[in-house]
Amino acid sequence: MRIASLLPAATEIVGALGRSDDLVAVTFECDHPAGVRDRVPVVVRSALADGMTPAEIDACVRDRAAAGLPMYDLDREVLRAAAPDVVVTQDLCRVCALPGATVAEALDELGLDDVAVHSYDPHTLDGVLDGIAALGTALGTDPAPLLADLRARLDAVADAVADALAGRPRPRVLVLEWTDPPFLPGHWVPELVRRAGGDPVSGTDGGRSVPAAWEELTAGPRPDAVVVTPCGFGLADACAQAESVAARLPGVPLVAIDSASYVVRAAPRLVDGIEALAHALHPDAVPAPPAGRVARVA
Numbered sequence: 165m166r167i168a169s170l171l172p173a174a175t176e177i178v179g180a181l182g183r184s185d186d187l188v189a190v191t192f193e194c195d196h197p198a199g200v201r202d203r204v205p206v207v208v209r210s211a212l213a214d215g216m217t218p219a220e221i222d223a224c225v226r227d228r229a230a231a232g233l234p235m236y237d238l239d240r241e242v243l244r245a246a247a248p249d250v251v252v253t254q255d256l257c258r259v260c261a262l263p264g265a266t267v268a269e270a271l272d273e274l275g276l277d278d279v280a281v282h283s284y285d286p287h288t289l290d291g292v293l294d295g296i297a298a299l300g301t302a303l304g305t306d307p308a309p310l311l312a313d314l315r316a317r318l319d320a321v322a323d324a325v326a327d328a329l330a331g332r333p334r335p336r337v338l339v340l341e342w343t344d345p346p347f348l349p350g351h352w353v354p355e356l357v358r359r360a361g362g363d364p365v366s367g368t369d370g371g372r373s374v375p376a377a378w379e380e381l382t383a384g385p386r387p388d389a390v391v392v393t394p395c396g397f398g399l400a401d402a403c404a405q406a407e408s409v410a411a412r413l414p415g416v417p418l419v420a421i422d423s424a425s426y427v428v429r430a431a432p433r434l435v436d437g438i439e440a441l442a443h444a445l446h447p448d449a450v451p452a453p454p455a456g457r458v459a460r461v462a
Contacts, residue, residue: 165303168248170208170238170267174284175200176431177296178252181305188246191236193396196425196433207243211235218344218394218405240270250280252299284430287370289352289359292430314435318359321442321450325361328449335388335445337362338381338413341395341428343405346381347373349393353427356434360441361450362389382412389445390416392461393423399456406461418462419444426457 168189179197191208300307402420426437440458
């Protein structure tokens with residue numbers, strides 16, 4: 165089976181299912197399994213320029229949305245040449261990945277009517293696990309071993325967190341999915357914090373991330389910790405962006421995490437993200453994750 169994955173989460177899942185050799189098309193953001201872009205044609209690229217600041221990215225996204233312009237460009241001819249049997253796409257977020265409607269239109273235009281289209285659209289952690297199961301089934305691969313491993317690791321974190329919290333309240337955690345302007349998280353992110361042993365003071369379970377005002381975030385009781393997880397950015401950029409947050413919330417413990425790999429991508433490594441956050445919140449109870457995932461900034 166020839167698989168075109170048009171979102172990074174799907175590429176990661178395909179790899180975790182042991183099917184990465186079947187990939188024939190990926191996106192510019194697909195970086196896991198490592199090196200996948202070096203051997204598989206890239207058919208989706210971003211309309212954003214490299215090196216933009218968070219504020220510039222936010223302004224560009226708003227301007228393009230207002231003008232009805234897409235955030236992603238699909239190379240239709242490269243996709244045609246890839247001759248996929250199945251295309252994995254999404255309709256969860258037009259900012260985060262190429263919309264499914266664009267893919268359907270392109271396949272029709274290219275005359276690829278016999279290509280199967282699988283849409284992956286989870287909103288919660290359970291939805292992610294269910295989506296992994298559904299994609300594995302669609303690809304003819306048993307997802308049970310992968311899911312069993314992920315669930316066992318989640319259970320291990322739950323046990324460690326329960327021991328750490330015995331007789332104590334959960335730390336109140338403010339999560340920032342963007343810093344300029346600030347955005348509060350949605351979808352599965354508040355649940356990640358709860359599973360890591362924190363009490364998310366912001367965000368909407370299963371919903372979209374929403375903008376906030378710094379005046380609101382700095383008023384009232386201070387959180388016990390702030391997690392800076394800028395959508396699409398790795399650890400180094402998260403640490404750099406966290407500096408501006410530290411200036412607004414002095415004295416509050418500040419944690420930065422590789423958001424692109426472990427928080428906003430609806431893929432198996434969300435469990436790595438939970439483990440990393442659990443260590444950041446309960447370092448005496450949860451083993452330290454490998455370097456490069458999470459860092460204490462302040």
